[in-house]
Amino acid sequence: MNVRAPARTWGGRTQEERRTERRARLIAEALAIWLENGWAAVTMRGVCTRAALNDRYFYEHFADRDELLAAVWDEVCLEVFGELSGVVAEHLHLPPLEILHRAIARAVALQLDSPARILFGDHAGSRVLEERRKAMLTEATDLLIATGRPYLRPGFDEADLRMGTLMGIGGFVELLTAWRTGAIESDTDRIVEHVSRTARLLGTQYLAVPD
CATH class of the missing domain: 1.10.357 (Tetracycline Repressor; domain 2)
Structure with missing residues (x-):
C-alpha cells in the first residue's frame, strides 16, 4: 500500500497555501494601484514592491x-x-x-x-x-x-x-x-x-x- 507523504509546511502553511497567498497578494496590490492611479499604472515592478515579493514570484503566476x-x-x-x-x-x-x-x-x-x-x-x-x-x-x-x-x-x-x-x-x-x-x-x-x-x-x- 502506498502512503502519501504529508505536505511540507513553512510557518504552518503548505507550499501550495503559500503559493496561493502570494498570488492573492499580487492581485490585491495590483487592484490597489489600479484604483488609485488607473490600470496603466500597474507594473510588474510596482506590484512586486508593494507586495514585498521578488520578480520570480510574479512570473510564478503571470506571464506578463x-x-x-x-x-x-x-x-x-x-x-x-x-x-x-x-x-x-x-x-x-x-x-x-x-x-x-x-x-x-x-x-x-x-x-x-x-x-x-x-x-x-x-x-x-x-x-x-x-x-x-x-x-x-x-x-x-x-x-x-x-x-x-x-x-x-x-x-x-x-x-x-x-x-x-x-x-x-x-x-x-x-x-x-x-x-x-x-x-x-x-x-x-x-x-x-x-x-x-x-x-x-x-x-x-x-x-x-x-x-
Whole structure:
C-alpha cells in the first residue's frame, strides 16, 4: 500500500497555501494601484514592491502584466456578478421589474463603494481589458436573459430580446462611466430611477402580462 507523504509546511502553511497567498497578494496590490492611479499604472515592478515579493514570484503566476490585469478584472467581475445574483435570489418573491430595479440600485452602489468601478473606466490602449469588457457585456446579457426567462411572454423574438438587452446593458455601462468621470452630473437616486425607467420601457415589450 502506498502512503502519501504529508505536505511540507513553512510557518504552518503548505507550499501550495503559500503559493496561493502570494498570488492573492499580487492581485490585491495590483487592484490597489489600479484604483488609485488607473490600470496603466500597474507594473510588474510596482506590484512586486508593494507586495514585498521578488520578480520570480510574479512570473510564478503571470506571464506578463496583461495576465495580471486580466486576473484582477476577472476577480472583480466575478464579485460583481455574485452580488447582483444575490440580489435577484433574495427578491424572487417580487415582480420582475421590481427585482430589476433592486439589481440596478445595487450595481450603482457598487460603482461608488467597491472595486467594481474599475469595470467602468477608460480601458483604451489595453487589448486584454477591451476584450474583457466585451466579454462582460455578453455575459451580463446572458445572465439577465436567463434570469428573466421565466417571466417572458410566449412567442417572444429571441434575437430581438438579445439586441434590446445588450443595448440596454451597454448604455447602462456607458452612463455609469460618464457619471463616474463627471461627464454626467446627477445624484445616485436619479441615476437609479432613470435607468429603472428605461429598463421598464424595454422590459414591458417582452414580459408576460400578469394574470
